[in-house]
Amino acid sequence: MRYAETGYNxxxxxxxxxxxKVETDPKLMETLLGGLGxxxxxxxxxxxPETKAFDPENLLIFSTGLLVxxxxxxxxxxxxxxxxxxxxxxxxxxxxxxxxxxxxxAGYDKIVIRGKAPKLVYLWINNxxxxxxxxxxxxxxGAVEVQELIREExxxxxxxxxxIGVAGxxxxxxxxxxxxxxxxxRGGAGGxxxxxxxxxxxxxxxxxxxxYDGAKFMEHIEEVRAYIRHRNENPLxxxxxxxxxxxxxxxxxxxxxxxxxxxxxxxxxxxRRRDFWTPEIAKQWxxxxxSAIKRLISCxxxxxxxxxxxxxQDVPRYMxxxxxxxxxxxxxxxxxLDFTWKICERAFNYGLDSFSxxxxxxxxxxxxxxxxxxxxxxxxxPKDKEGRFFWLLEKVAHRDGIGDILADGxxxxxxxxxxxxxxxxxxTIKKHEQMNIKLGMMDPLYLLMYSTNEKMSIPQIEGNxxxxxxPTREQREEFVKDWIHLPDEKFKKYFVDWELRGEFANPHYPxxxxxxxxxxxxxxxxxxxxxxGLCAGMGSFCLKPPYHIHNYPxxxxxxxxxxxxxxxxxxxxHRSRNLHRAFNNLRGLRRVDEKPPExxxxxxxxxxxxxxxxxxxxxxxxxxxxxxxxERLEELNLAFVADDLEKRGILKNGQDKKDN
Amino acid sequence: xxxxxxxxxxxxxxxDKCNGCRACEVVCSGFHAxxxxxxxxxxxxxxxxxxxRMKDIWFPVFAGEYxxxxxxxxxxxxxxxxxxxxxxxxxxxxxxxxxxxxxxxGLPLKCDMCEDDPPQxxxxxVQACLNDVLVYEEREEEVDxxxxxxxxxxGIKSLIDEYGLENLVDTVSRLLQKEEQTSS
Ligand code: SF4
Ligand code: SF4
Ligand code: SF4
Numbered sequence: 001m002r003y004a005e006t007g008y009n010x011x012x013x014x015x016x017x018x019x020x021k022v023e024t025d026p027k028l029m030e031t032l033l034g035g036l037g038x039x040x041x042x043x044x045x046x047x048x049p050e051t052k053a054f055d056p057e058n059l060l061i062f063s064t065g066l067l068v069x070x071x072x073x074x075x076x077x078x079x080x081x082x083x084x085x086x087x088x089x090x091x092x093x094x095x096x097x098x099x100x101x102x103x104x105x106a107g108y109d110k111i112v113i114r115g116k117a118p119k120l121v122y123l124w125i126n127n128x129x130x131x132x133x134x135x136x137x138x139x140x141x142g143a144v145e146v147q148e149l150i151r152e153e154x155x156x157x158x159x160x161x162x163x164i165g166v167a168g169x170x171x172x173x174x175x176x177x178x179x180x181x182x183x184x185x186r187g188g189a190g191g192x193x194x195x196x197x198x199x200x201x202x203x204x205x206x207x208x209x210x211x212y213d214g215a216k217f218m219e220h221i222e223e224v225r226a227y228i229r230h231r232n233e234n235p236l237x238x239x240x241x242x243x244x245x246x247x248x249x250x251x252x253x254x255x256x257x258x259x260x261x262x263x264x265x266x267x268x269x270x271x272r273r274r275d276f277w278t279p280e281i282a283k284q285w286x287x288x289x290x291s292a293i294k295r296l297i298s299c300x301x302x303x304x305x306x307x308x309x310x311x312x313q314d315v316p317r318y319m320x321x322x323x324x325x326x327x328x329x330x331x332x333x334x335x336x337l338d339f340t341w342k343i344c345e346r347a348f349n350y351g352l353d354s355f356s357x358x359x360x361x362x363x364x365x366x367x368x369x370x371x372x373x374x375x376x377x378x379x380x381x382p383k384d385k386e387g388r389f390f391w392l393l394e395k396v397a398h399r400d401g402i403g404d405i406l407a408d409g410x411x412x413x414x415x416x417x418x419x420x421x422x423x424x425x426x427x428t429i430k431k432h433e434q435m436n437i438k439l440g441m442m443d444p445l446y447l448l449m450y451s452t453n454e455k456m457s458i459p460q461i462e463g464n465x466x467x468x469x470x471p472t473r474e475q476r477e478e479f480v481k482d483w484i485h486l487p488d489e490k491f492k493k494y495f496v497d498w499e500l501r502g503e504f505a506n507p508h509y510p511x512x513x514x515x516x517x518x519x520x521x522x523x524x525x526x527x528x529x530x531x532x533g534l535c536a537g538m539g540s541f542c543l544k545p546p547y548h549i550h551n552y553p554x555x556x557x558x559x560x561x562x563x564x565x566x567x568x569x570x571x572x573x574h575r576s577r578n579l580h581r582a583f584n585n586l587r588g589l590r591r592v593d594e595k596p597p598e599x600x601x602x603x604x605x606x607x608x609x610x611x612x613x614x615x616x617x618x619x620x621x622x623x624x625x626x627x628x629x630x631e632r633l634e635e636l637n638l639a640f641v642a643d644d645l646e647k648r649g650i651l652k653n654g655q656d657k658k659d660n
Numbered sequence: 661x662x663x664x665x666x667x668x669x670x671x672x673x674x675x676d677k678c679n680g681c682r683a684c685e686v687v688c689s690g691f692h693a694x695x696x697x698x699x700x701x702x703x704x705x706x707x708x709x710x711x712x713r714m715k716d717i718w719f720p721v722f723a724g725e726y727x728x729x730x731x732x733x734x735x736x737x738x739x740x741x742x743x744x745x746x747x748x749x750x751x752x753x754x755x756x757x758x759x760x761x762x763x764x765x766g767l768p769l770k771c772d773m774c775e776d777d778p779p780q781x782x783x784x785x786v787q788a789c790l791n792d793v794l795v796y797e798e799r800e801e802e803v804d805x806x807x808x809x810x811x812x813x814x815g816i817k818s819l820i821d822e823y824g825l826e827n828l829v830d831t832v833s834r835l836l837q838k839e840e841q842t843s844s
Contacts, residue, residue, distance in 0.1 A: 070700055071686050071788070098682075105701060148714065157712070180713065206703035206763040214690060214697025228790060294716050298681040303790035305679040309716055317714045 002026065003212040004066050004559040005034055010108045010130065012123065014196050015056055015115030019130050024109065030562060030572075031637070033531035034066030034109060036092055037576035039081045042112060043090055044579055044641075049586040049648075053085035053188070054171065054195045060113040062103070062162065062201065065533015069104035069209045070559055071221050073228065073546070074247075074538040076100055076300035078162070078179070079530060084187040086173040086409050087431045089584045091187025091456060095162070096248075096299035096306075096321075096535055097180040099203060102160040106205025117197035120169070124154060125203045135199040140166055142349025143178035143190075144318045150202050163200035164190045165351030167397040171195050172407040174356040174433075178348060181297055181307035181319035185353035186457050187432065188409075212561035220555045227546045228303050236543055238475050239466065246545055247304030248537035251325045252296055255286045260323075266330045268362035268410075269427040269436035281335060288337035299535065306537065312341035320344055324354035330436065331358030332389040339386050346390065350397035355457065356409060356433040361392045363410050363424055364402065372421050377402040409433065430593050432456050442507045442601040444515035444612050451594035451613065452626070453523060454580045461526055463541035464548075465518050469498040469505065485548035487521050487566070494518065507605050512615035520619060521549075527573035528552055575636040578621075578628045582641045585650055591617075591626045623651070631657050662805045669773045671786060672795040675719035682709050684720055684785035684794065691774060691784045703763045706771040707785050710748050717742060720785075720793065723760040724751025726768035726818035731756075753818075768818045 011020045024038075032038045039061045051057045063079045078100040084091035103111070106127050122135040138146050143165030150161050161179060168175040168190035175190030176183045184190075211217050228246065235244035240259040242249050251257070258277035265272055292312040296305035297319065307321035328343045329335075347354060365388065367373040381391045395403025405413045410433055414425035427434050429450055435458050445465065446458070453461040464485060470476045473496065480492040494514050499505045510518060525540035525548075532552075539547040547555075553564040564572075581589075594613065598604075614624055621632030627650060630642040645651040685702035692706070693699045702708075706723040731754075734746035753760035753768035760769045774783040781787075786794045819828050 069686075071683075071690055071697075073683065105703070206701065208693075208699040208701040208704075210699050211690075211697055214693070214695075214699075218690070218697050225788070225790065232790070295718070296679060297713075297718070298679040300681065301683045301686050302681050303683070305791075309713065311716070319713065 001210060003210050003561050004070060004556075005029060005109050006104060006107050006207075006209065008108050009110045009112055010125065012111060012113045012130075012132075013115045014113060014117040014121070014132070014198060017117075017132055019132070021108075021128070021130075029066065029560060032576050032579075033528075033556070033572055035063055035068075035077070035533050036065075036079050036081065036527070036530035036580075037573065038531075039063045039079060039092070039110065040090065040576050040580045040583065042110075043081060043083075044583050047083065047583075049588075051083060052088065053083045053192055056115045056196075058083045058114075058192060060189065060192050060196060060198075061110055062113070063110040064100040064104045064108075065529075066531060067556065067559055068533035069101040070211060071218065071301070072532075072534070072555060072559070073221065073224060074299070074302040074304070074535040075533050076302065077530070077533040077535060078103075078184060079533070080177060080184040080189045082187075082189050082192045083587075084173075084189070084432075085171065085191050086188045086412070087456065088587055089430065089456075089589060090454070090580060090587075091189060092454075092530070093177070093184035093186040093189050094530070095177065095179055095182040095184040096302075097160070097182035098300045099160040099162050099179045099201075100533060101300045102203045102205050104205065104209055105207055106203050107207045111201065113196060113198065116195065120197050120199050122150065122163075122200040122202065123198065124159075125201065125205075126156070126159075127205055127207060138199050139169065141199075142166075143168070143176070143183075143351035144345075144349050145316070146200060147178070147180070150200055154202060156202075156204055159202045159204045161200055161202045163351075164193050164198075165349050165397070167191075167350045167352045167407070168194035169199070170397065170399045170407065172352065172396065172399065173409045173412065174353040174360065174407070176351050176353050178351055181309075181321060182299065183348070183351075183353075186355065188353075190351050211559050213558045217555065217558035220551060220558060224546045224551070224555075225303075231544065231546065232303070236479075238470050238479060239543065243467070243543060245304075246538060246542050247302075248306040248322050248535070248541070250304075250306060251322050252293060252306065252308035252320065255289050256282070257285065257326065260326055261330065263437065263439075264326070264330060265436045265438045266333055268331070268359055268366050268424065269434075269438060270362075270366075272438070276335075284335075285337045288341070292338075292341045302535065302538070304537065310341055310345070312338070312345075315342055315345045316349075318345050318348050320348070324348075327354045327358045327436075328389065331362040332385050334385050334389075336386075343386075343389060343393065346393060350393065352393075352397060355435070357393070357396065359427060359433045359436060360396065360406050360410055360413070361389055363413070364392055364406050366424050367417065367421055370420070370424070372417065372419050372424075373402065426599055427597050429596060430456065430589070434458055434597070438599060438601070440602045441505075442604055442609065444507060444510055444512065445518055447596060447609055447612055448515055448519040448616050449522070450596040450600065452519075452616065453526075454577065454584065455526065461523060461540075463536065464522055464525060464543065464545070466495070466543060469495075469500050471500055483544065484550065485544060487549050491518070491521070507603070507608055512608075512612040513619070515612055516616040516619035519616065523577065524570055524573055525549065527577050528569065531573060531576065532556065571636065575638060578633060578636055578638060579641060581622075581626075582628055582633070582638075582645060585627045585645065586648065589626070591624070594626060627651055629657060663802045664805050666801055666803045668799050668801050669783075670797045670799070671722070671773075671783065672797060673720060674793050674795065677791050678709065678718045678720060678793045679791055680709055680711055680713070680718040681791075683788040683790070685709060687784045687788040701763070704769065706760065706769045708759055712745075715742055717744065717748070719748075721749065722751055722771040723753060723769045724771070725753070725814055726770065726821075727752045727754045728818070728821045730754050767822060770815075 147161040171191040176185040294311040411431040414421040633642040685705035688705040737744040
């Protein structure tokens with residue numbers, strides 16, 4: 001009997017049309033849990049470093065997490081993994097919503113897709129019945145609208161659907177996969193899906209998931225439930241409203257966006273507007289938001305409601321969550337929030353990532369203003385700020401004219417355009433657009449998170465540690481009092497000591513060693529969430545969340561029958577992290593790639609930054625080039641990885657010890 | 661007819677607050693698993709959240725009586741500009757749809773208010789819903805004794821429809837025999 005997981009993957013070869021239900025090795029749960037962990041292993045086993053994103057051999061894996069579908073609140077993530085067309089590394093965009101649980105109830109932990117269908121198709125999984133169906137009549141349909149069309153076609157209102165839009169069909173490097181109120185966006189997995197000629201995956205499941213010790217499991221969940229109530233009734237003090245609660249940032253609920261709009265950089269991650277949030281803006285935004293949002297909605301089995309049904313004027317209805325409310329408006333320098341509701345409907349139906357795409361559009365207009373792109377590329381483009389964004393968005397999604405170049409993202413577009421365009425690609429790391437935030441003083445924690453994490457996108461790796469020190473010692477002491485989440489008491493001291501200015505402030509504090517410890521802790525949490533399928537908003541990406549290192553092992557043990565403690569759980573996710581890292585090392589990832597953009601902070605400290613990175617590598621058991629050492633890999637039972645790295649000359653002789 | 665005291669259990673549903681999370685379905689299925697919490701499957705839940713996202717329709721419905729035959733006609737409700745489909749509000753386990761039926765056997769499901777020994781403080785779906793959509797209330801009423809009888813009859817009737825009277829009688833007598841054997 002398999003507990004928590006179903007024990008089956010669905011293997012689909014789109015080239016041949018072959019579909020197999022394959023039983024998985026029960027040992028994998030003990031070594032890698034599930035979700036991201038076990039997906040990384042499949043890529044490691046089957047994708048050689050020569051394979052490129054648009055090769056038929058590139059796997060596209062849709063995975064549930066180990067505890068998705070159980071009564072564990074907020075455990076509902078779909079993890080999509082594939083070699084990214086943008087970065088050539090293993091990317092793993094994630095989505096909330098309802099799809100993942102449905103797949104689990106249909107009896108599968110993952111769908112492993114390879115090959116390319118000869119024509120556009122979609123996959124229909126109804127428990128044990130799986131068919132590849134013609135989708136040629138759905139070509140060009142919006143990623144949101146097509147979900148309704150497929151549900152009607154199948155006559156199954158309860159089917160959950162993941163789908164791509166035109167951008168995915170056209171293999172845009174920032175194409176997303178949309179599902180109900182959520183999307184898997186980062187890294188261009190939608191483009192890979194389009195390349196495979198797969199328009200959508202529809203799922204309906206009515207099977208059981210088994211719990212090893214369900215009664216014990218429920219005791220833990222009841223504690224979690226009480227804590228969720230407590231946190232919902234007592235928002236944190238001393239942080240902006242948007243950071244005070246649990247769940248993903250409550251941007252559909254809160255109207256006050258002073259913090260985001262004034263701290264983040266507008267346009268192509270260019271300009272902070274410190275006086276943006278005026279009473280007039282606050283009034284207009286309140287009116288606009290209240291008229292657009294019909295209802296706040298959640299993901300599967302979650303108490304929070306980070307998403308909303310948008311019903312704005314005559315715009316077709318859709319659902320939205322989180323930061324997309326701001327990204328297009330900020331990139332376009334549009335102050336009227338009405339613009340958001342309109343352009344996001346287009347962008348979501350095209351199926352484009354709301355982090356990268358707005359920056360790419362702003363980048364395009366910067367190049368025109370700088371005379372690098374001539375006016376001929378912009379024939380027919382409206383003059384007004386709003387109209388021109390709609391215009392360019394459409395070009396990108398259809399890879400039409402200049403849109404074809406921009407659809408590869410800022411990094412690749414800059415190199416194709418040349419003529420000085422490279423200098424305008426100022427906000428990418430590893431060829432991927434980062435958060436549009438540019439601050440003053442270099443921050444050791446963010447330096448590490450930006451540079452090193454496999455998640456690629458900064459907001460997905462930070463979380464449990466406050467973004468800034470609190471002004472007074474009293475406030476800090478107050479904050480640590482009920483900070484039960486810390487892995488070790490010493491972190492309390494780190495936080496209490498951390499000051500806004502002076503010796504104990506950025507850039508020298510947290511010290512390289514302390515910064516490494518804090519970042520390692522936060523990454524570990526993310527890796528646990530990504531293995532079990534928990535929404536980061538209730539775990540790793542949230543201050544004082546309901547789930548933490550002290551209750552994860554109990555919950556996972558009760559569900560699965562494993563006997564985990566904090567240490568053994570940490571060991572498991574470090575294993576998957578090192579496997580992921582080594583996979584990327586095989587594809588060329590090195591220390592030189594691990595650096596935030598030049599202008600990320602105004603004040604930079606090259607020597608100190610190098611020391612921080614070296615200290616972190618050492619802390620992780622990696623060599624000075626960011627590659628896991630044999631010693632570290634063997635500790636994690638990954639000797640086969642060390643062998644491979646050595647065979648390919650990536651780990652050199654004499655680099656096998658951690659202190660090399 | 662004899663009067664007996666009966667606790668009337670009510671779950672008040674504030675559907676406007678429902679965010680469609682289905683936590684209620686998840687726990688209902690786990691609570692009614694055998695043994696308790698050994699398996700989870702919302703398709704077995706006795707509460708189902710009716711959803712039509714784009715139409716802004718989200719509301720939980722509790723499994724009610726089993727019915728052997730579907731309604732002759734259908735109703736369409738329009739409330740607050742939203743059109744609700746024919747069977748949206750109906751609690752019946754009915755041949756016209758797969759709602760409120762065990763997915764494997766097709767046997768009807770009915771909300772039992774989480775009857776338990778010792779009793780739960782609140783039904784499980786109420787406990788799980790953190791948006792206060794489901795609010796539990798109890799009051800005492802005097803009712804005719806026959807009501808309790810009636811509930812049993814409905815259960816048995818559905819079994820008759822499913823398996824036929826003869827099979828059912830056979831099974832009951834077999835069970836009786838077994839019981840006698842074990843007790844003797
Ligand atoms: S916290 Fe928000 S984003 Fe996360 S699962 Fe819940 S509703 Fe979804
Ligand atoms: S009251 Fe109990 S049996 Fe009825 S729907 Fe709720 S959880 Fe299920
Ligand atoms: S748990 Fe509450 S909010 Fe969630 S679907 Fe059920 S009734 Fe609605």
